[in-house]
Amino acid sequence: MSGHAGCRWNCAALSIHRASASYNIRMMQNQNPATFTAMLAKAQQQNQSMLCVGLDPEPTRFPGNFKNDPSKIFDFCAAIVDATADLAMAFKPQIAYFAAHRAEDQLERLMAHMRSVAPQVPVILDAKRGDIGSTAEQYAIEAFERYGADAVTLSPFMGFDSVSPYLKRHGKGAFLLCRTSNPGGDDFQNQRLASVDGQPLLYEHIARLAQGPWNLNGQLGLVVGATYPAEIERVRELAPTLPLLIPGVGAQGGDAAATVRAGLRAGGSIIVNSSRAILYASADQDFAVAARQEALKTRAILQAAATQ
Template structure:
């Protein structure tokens, strides 16, 4: 199934726009997780506790790579796809390179890790994007206006009457989306920018990091970014969910946090 239909189905069946970001910090885990496959076991506990409440999971590549736990990333994605095949998995690795190399990264994300979608950095232009979008059933999520404090430094530069991030949104919507599988990363910390992007990209789904620890406001995000049917957003929360409690009740605490986020979001849909 095409990624966007798959995501849409999940938005509706789970009645949720919440994505849980899997950003494992082993030093924040409760006691009792082994060095051997503790990251996978922690993720598994979070997934089992939250699976009915989410529209997607988003493992963050760097957190696995920094500790050479790529095998546990693969195992985590495999666990989701085998236990909860209705839930899309977005690999957040922000890849981007010349065409022949971008093809290798597409293979990494979609073939090796079996992710359903991947985040991609558009700075290198169309030939860094096309090798990903050629996987027609997979999703390609381009960095557009990110959530970090320094995002505006390049992304908000004026490029002939509009900011660079709007040019990325325009290219994504009008030139790069032949296969109807392009989406955008738009940070919750930039609701004004999000509203402008929504006008450019129609009902294209947006992956929204930056609520919680980074300070984004849920009412503002929904007001700026929801599509006409009350979906259109994949709203990510990582640390606030994963580390809601540092005790043995971490999984229940993660569930409570996810449920509360889902409900708060649904108030504004």
């Protein structure tokens, strides 16, 4: 498929094309009024999967002819989606990788493509927005209307009114950052709060709020890093029914298995994200085949751990 620079359409045609893509997304949403939670359960069942395929396109790592060509972001990601549509519980495009390359139009096309080839797989837009109510309202329009996402990731730092505008979109999901496993995750999330009953750690407090008073319409989930299974277990204890989005799992059986044991419960699903191990499984033209192999392998490890 040709990129922007090479195409022959004039701008008026491009605008119509864009408007039409957006319209199609909305139409498909109307035809599929399932909530994010229902879509998640259905995709898990149908694809026998707890695997989330993260879409973090880096042109410098693209294979073959796509290498270093940002106009191929859509083509690259669409090939990954096509190769994993029957293996994924969710897709998670990371918006920064599109924004850095002025590729919002390619993200719009990718969202429409995912809806078209994998209508049963929910899409989580990883944006980690966090702003006051009136601005959050704009970000909610971006995520849910412009891009047609089924769920977003959010930073809870500015408090409940920075989260509530997303909850007005009934049926949409919102994953709050809770405990991240980057080195800086300890800086604040792991601090003990003297002024809250029981002196929980900050991430424990967030888990409680998300399971309880903040979860007005059952739309909330939590982002919990995979590095420390004991912390996943603690979050699961405090938030027994919330979906947990767990990034940071490679194809190593040990980590993945420990993650599943720590996080999966009968009433509480886990969505285990893998991005680079799948996207860049091969640097050659066979990248989509290699991505499928890697996704198959990771899915199998996760499923095996669930039945142990």
